[in-house]
């Protein structure tokens with residue numbers, strides 16, 4: 001198993017996946033997503049680590065669920081991050097270690113931040129030693145737990161402008177700090193919020209489009225009212241173009257809004 005492949009696999013698991021256990025001998029690596037392109041890339045990554053693609057099941061809500069039983073792979077991954085759960089232990093669904101069952105917290109302990117107990121999830125150290133790996137890691141992380149948003153707005157005088165944002169949702173305080181640090185290390189100036197890290201400056205958005213981008217074919221999720229279903233990299237490209245000529249993107253966004261209003265009416 002090459003370390004680089006494992007590190008990239010960890011980016012998927014820290015966002016939309018995890019490692020769970022029944023007994024000390026039975027560990028399951030799992031990942032869920034609604035986006036078929038992201039599922040395919042995850043399975044490729046899994047295959048490059050262990051020669052298996054895992055079992056895939058479809059949930060009623062349209063989510064694909066991939067799982068692979070492998071104690072060996074689980075323990076290799078724990079060397080990179082001692083947990084892949086990124087919610088506080090007492091958040092729903094409650095961490096198994098609080099119910100007296102086995103979880104990564106049972107093995108490696110937890111960490112208290114502002115009196116809240118968190119699993120020991122972190123960004124693997126090799127990510128901080130290579131800018132190339134950092135960019136690949138962030139591409140996966142931002143594709144699974146992040147995205148791009150662009151909203152038309154009006155100023156007081158009535159002229160229209162665009163509010164552009166690339167965001168990474170990250171609630172775990174350690175991961176939130178590390179994602180911010182990592183972006184700074186490779187030349188970005190991110191804005192840090194309690195549960196998000198954002199890129200809003202022109203230079204940062206242009207640099208993201210040049211150096212990172214999203215996983216090819218990944219789509220904007222249902223969280224976005226108007227852009228849901230659009231290719232993230234397509235919208236990123238339009239946002240980049242809009243710095244020279246905002247009119248096209250403004251018209252495009254207005255068209256989408258008008259047609260979604262027609263559908264609703």
Ligand SMILES: [Zn+2]
Nearest residue numbers: 089095097105
């Ligand atoms: Zn826990």
